[in-house]
Amino acid sequence: MKGGKENQVLFDSMMELTDLTITQAHEGLKKKEFSALELCQAYLDKIREKDKSIRAFLTVFDEATASSLALRSTRATEDLALQQAKKVDEMILTGREIPALAGIPCAIKDNILVEDLRCTAGSKILENYIAPYDATVIKKLKEKNCVILGKTNQDEFAMGSSTENSAFGPTHNPHDLTRVPGGSSGGSAAAVAANLCLFALGSDTGGSIRQPASFCGIVGLKPTYGAVSRYGLIAFASSLDQIGPITKTVEDVKIVFEAIKGKDEMDSTSVKTPKIENCKLKIENLRIGVPKEYFIKGIDPEVEEIVKEAIKKYEEMGVKIEEVSLPHTEYALPCYYIIAPSEASANLARYDGIRYGYSEIQNPESKLLEVYLESREEGFGPEVRRRIMLGTYALSAGYYKAYYLRAQKVRTLIKEDFDKVFEKVDALLTPVSPFPAFKIGEKIDDPLSMYLSDIYTVSVNLAGLPAISLPCGKAGKLPVGLQIIGKPFEEEKILEIGEIFEKAWT
Amino acid sequence: MITRKGVQHIAKLARLGLTEKEIEKFQKELSSILDYIEKLKEVDISKTEPTSHSLLVENVMRSDEEIKRGLEKKLMELAPETKEGYLKVKSITRAFAQQK
Numbered sequence: 001m002k003g004g005k006e007n008q009v010l011f012d013s014m015m016e017l018t019d020l021t022i023t024q025a026h027e028g029l030k031k032k033e034f035s036a037l038e039l040c041q042a043y044l045d046k047i048r049e050k051d052k053s054i055r056a057f058l059t060v061f062d063e064a065t066a067s068s069l070a071l072r073s074t075r076a077t078e079d080l081a082l083q084q085a086k087k088v089d090e091m092i093l094t095g096r097e098i099p100a101l102a103g104i105p106c107a108i109k110d111n112i113l114v115e116d117l118r119c120t121a122g123s124k125i126l127e128n129y130i131a132p133y134d135a136t137v138i139k140k141l142k143e144k145n146c147v148i149l150g151k152t153n154q155d156e157f158a159m160g161s162s163t164e165n166s167a168f169g170p171t172h173n174p175h176d177l178t179r180v181p182g183g184s185s186g187g188s189a190a191a192v193a194a195n196l197c198l199f200a201l202g203s204d205t206g207g208s209i210r211q212p213a214s215f216c217g218i219v220g221l222k223p224t225y226g227a228v229s230r231y232g233l234i235a236f237a238s239s240l241d242q243i244g245p246i247t248k249t250v251e252d253v254k255i256v257f258e259a260i261k262g263k264d265e266m267d268s269t270s271v272k273t274p275k276i277e278n279c280k281l282k283i284e285n286l287r288i289g290v291p292k293e294y295f296i297k298g299i300d301p302e303v304e305e306i307v308k309e310a311i312k313k314y315e316e317m318g319v320k321i322e323e324v325s326l327p328h329t330e331y332a333l334p335c336y337y338i339i340a341p342s343e344a345s346a347n348l349a350r351y352d353g354i355r356y357g358y359s360e361i362q363n364p365e366s367k368l369l370e371v372y373l374e375s376r377e378e379g380f381g382p383e384v385r386r387r388i389m390l391g392t393y394a395l396s397a398g399y400y401k402a403y404y405l406r407a408q409k410v411r412t413l414i415k416e417d418f419d420k421v422f423e424k425v426d427a428l429l430t431p432v433s434p435f436p437a438f439k440i441g442e443k444i445d446d447p448l449s450m451y452l453s454d455i456y457t458v459s460v461n462l463a464g465l466p467a468i469s470l471p472c473g474k475a476g477k478l479p480v481g482l483q484i485i486g487k488p489f490e491e492e493k494i495l496e497i498g499e500i501f502e503k504a505w506t
Numbered sequence: 507m508i509t510r511k512g513v514q515h516i517a518k519l520a521r522l523g524l525t526e527k528e529i530e531k532f533q534k535e536l537s538s539i540l541d542y543i544e545k546l547k548e549v550d551i552s553k554t555e556p557t558s559h560s561l562l563v564e565n566v567m568r569s570d571e572e573i574k575r576g577l578e579k580k581l582m583e584l585a586p587e588t589k590e591g592y593l594k595v596k597s598i599t600r601a602f603a604q605q606k
Contacts, residue, residue, distance in 0.1 A: 132580035225560045239559050268566035269559070334543040345520060352521070354595055359586035361596070368596040369521075377523030385522060389513070389532055390539060392520040403543070408556030410549050415557055447535060448542060464560020488561075 017042035018195040022252040025198055026100050029092060036092070036103030040085035040147050043105040047149065047196050055171050056181075056191035058110050059118050060150035081105065084147045091145070100255050102145040107197040109188045110151040111158055112243065113232040114138050121234045122156040122166040122184075125351050125358045125379030135232020136267065137201060137243050137260040144259055149197050152187030156381045157348065158208055158236045160184050161453040164444050165383040172440070173215060175477055179437040182212030182453075188246050189216040199247040199256055203233055205240045206336055207432075207457025210469035213246055214432035214481025217471045219498070220246045221253045222457075224488045225464035226271040228257075229264030237343035238269075240336075240461040250470060250498040257491060274489050281496050283317055288497070289324035289425035294456055300435040306473035306480045307431045313505055314429070324425060326417040329459060331410050336458040337451060338394050338407035344384075345391030351379060386447060415463040422487045427494055431456050432469045432481035456483060466491045470498050472505075507537045 017039055020028065028034055044062055051057050061081040088103035108114055111121040113131035115138070120126045134142065141148070155165035163171045163186025171186045173179040174194035181190040185202030189212035192200050202209040204222035213220025221244045228243045235241065245256035263272040290311055295304060315321045353359035353375025360366060360374035380388070394403035421428065433453050443450040460467045465485055472482035482501070486494035508516075513532045517524045524532065587594035 129584065130580075132577050132584065133575075226563070265568070269561065269563055271561065271563065328549070331546055331549055334545045337539065338543060338546070349521070353586065354593055356581075356584035356586070361586050361594070366596070368598050371596055372521040373523035376521055377525075380522070385528075386532070386535060386539075388520050388522060389516050389536060393508075393516050393536065393540075396516065396519060405556055406546055406549075406551060408558060409551035409554040410546055412554050412557040413549065413551070415560060448538060462560070 018046050020198065021249050022100065022104055022198050022247065022255050023249075025104055026098075026102075029088070029098065029103050032092065036085040036088035036147065037082060039103060040081050040105050040149070043149055043197055044081065050194055051196060053172060053177055054174055054190050054194050054196070055169060056152050056187040056194065056196055057107065057150045058120060058122075058153050058168055058187065061117065061148055081147050081149050084145070088145050088147070099144040099259075101141065101259055103147060104198050105147045105149045106141070107149050107152045107188055107191045107200040108138065109154055109185050109200065109202045111154060111203055111234040111236075112138065112201055113234070114148060114151065117151065119151065119234070120168070121158070122154040122168065123379065123381065123384065124167040125375075126234075127167070127358065129357060131232075133232065135243075136229035136264045138232065140260050140262075146259075152185070152191055152200060154187055155184035155208075156384050157234065157344070158184040158203055158205055158241075159344070159383050159387055161207070161211060161450055162438070162440075162443065163187060163212075164440065165381060167381055170440055173437045175217060175479060176437065178439055179478070180215065180440055182215030182433070182437060184208040184212075185220075185246065186212045189213050189218060189220065192216070192218050192246050192248060199245055199252055201243055201256075201260070202246050203236075203241055203243050204461065205236050205242075206340060206461050207454040209244045209246060210457050210467060210481070210483060211433050211453060213469040214471075214479065215437040217474070217479030218246060218248055219250055219253050219468065219470045220244065221257055221468045221491065221495070222460060222466065223257060223261065223491055224273075224466040225461075226269050227261050227273050227466070227489065227491065229262070229267040229270045231264055231266035235347040237340040238347060239343060240340060242461075250468070250495050250502050253468065254492075254495050257495075281493065281500075283319055283500065286319045286497070287425045288314060288319055288321055289421050289428045290321060291326045291329065291421070291428055291430060292323050293326055293329035294430040298434055298452070298455075299431065300475070302475040303431055303433075303435060303480050306475065307429075307482055310472035310482045310501065310505075311429050313501065317500065317504065321429075322425065324421045324428070326414075326421060326459070328410065328413045328417050332414055332459040332462060333451065333455050335407045335410045335414065336454070336462060337390070338403050339411065339462070341387040341391035342394045342404050343391070345388045345395065348380075348384070348388055351376060353379075383447070411462050414459055418459075418463045418465060418485075426486075427490075427497055428485040430483045430485065432483045433457070436475045436478035436480055460485055464488060466494060468494055468498050470502060472501070508533055508540070
């Protein structure tokens with residue numbers, strides 16, 4: 001037993017351990033200031049202490065989980081978070097060089113497969129689904145000896161903007177527990193913001209990384225479509241989905257993005273990221289556009305003021321700011337709400353009660369069609385059903401041309417708007433969401449008003465561009481995010497632009 | 507406004523069981539979302555090609571060879587009903603006969 005004073009010191013250092021960034025934790029591990037085991041234990045303790053009120057995690061990779069359904073018993077103990085950490089300590093002890101993510105505790109959105117761990121996508125239909133293999137991003141993180149703490153809550157199948165559509169109850173915003181953390185990667189964002197992990201992975205189909213990052217006051221990157229493999233990501237809308245990092249700093253985003261990106265033969269839409277030649281930006285050479293269509297009626301005046309203030313700060317630093325126009329902006333949201341549900345209705349057809357997932361097949365009375373109807377009726381929640389209905393309608397005979405094909409053509413125009421402005425400017429600055437985090441329950445009964453929280457983020461997915469959200473101020477106690485949109489595969493540039501702001505003003 | 511029959515038709519196409527209450531709810535909700543989406547009709551798309559993917563990726567090919575990944579056991583364990591190493595599906599001939 002240690003003395004009281006020593007305990008206090010230990011306690012303080014534990015508190016500090018969960019305040020670190022990836023870069024700081026990596027330095028500490030290398031210098032042996034603390035072990036990977038201590039770091040991991042500090043996060044597991046913090047999760048146990050704080051996650052009762054935040055509810056960011058659906059599954060924690062600890063001993064309690066190992067004995068429950070969530071793990072295959074055969075591999076349970078060797079893969080526990082603490083075991084992963086021990087391995088890193090052995091590496092450090094033998095004097096080996098460790099990767100930047102070795103021993104770094106992280107959380108994974110529950111629509112990304114981690115072998116032998118429960119993977120629900122926030123849905124009752126996958127409540128008992130055990131991932132049979134690792135997603136490519138997980139394989140890459142494991143190769144770097146990253147420590148996976150657990151799986152985070154989300155809107156069912158990533159459909160939603162508040163994490164209220166989870167079949168397992170909502171996550172609470174760490175800045176105000178009565179409010180939503182945003183969504184759909186709300187569990188991941190809340191976990192990072194509450195210091196329950198050093199970073200998290202999320203997925204972004206229409207803003208699902210950026211909007212929760214904005215609501216929780218942290219940094220989130222939605223990479224260029226194709227930059228990160230989607231293999232092992234439970235599909236929502238395949239032409240829009242991307243996996244990306246959620247972290248405390250822009251520097252940390254770079255480290256995680258670097259680790260997970262790259263062409264993967266298991267995802268034929270993934271591409272080799274072209275190397276960006278010398279990206280040491282000179283501030284005075286930077287030209288950044290501000291799309292006038294993003295500051296219109298409907299935006300919360302306080303949010304508008306905070307974002308405009310941030311833009312002014314760039315200008316004061318010598319960046320050339322110019323107003324630009326993306327004329328088809330107002331059509332992005334209706335366009336998205338045809339394309340995403342259409343793709344979803346096709347992707348979610350696989351949940352049939354026969355191959356895996358919730359099933360009514362055991363009922364001896366029911367016929368094949370009834371197995372489909374009843375398994376899907378019981379297994380899917382209201383928002384997922386709504387979008388399957390919408391998508392099926394848009395793709396059905398007689399409506400395909402009027403809805404789906406028309407939306408695809410409007411998508412071309414939205415993309416061309418961006419192509420045109422990027423001939424003149426290096427990047428765009430916009431708000432992430434028209435309002436800060438809203439109250440739990442406030443929008444859940446009004447799908448359209450919920451959809452409006454994605455009004456500034458969906459265009460980026462339709463055009464396949466990279467964009468980050470970083471905190472730029474607060475409305476009361478609620479964080480407000482700034483979105484930086486870049487040209488395809490210019491993640492590095494928007495991250496540097498983000499870092500300029502982060503270093504100078506936060 | 508989508509009709510009641512329209513909602514039932516879509517639900518059947520989607521293989522989605524609906525309760526009576528939901529039919530009415532979806533009638534309202536889908537109609538209001540579709541009204542909002544009507545906005546797309548304002549856009550002149552007469553000279554525009556559709557975009558299905560933001561990236562222009564050519565067909566990706568691989569040689570047609572069997573790849574063993576050893577996942578069979580894990581995948582079969584996930585199935586709700588199996589028999590002798592196969593997924594079990596309800597008889598469709600019997601169901602068809604009964605319908606007639």
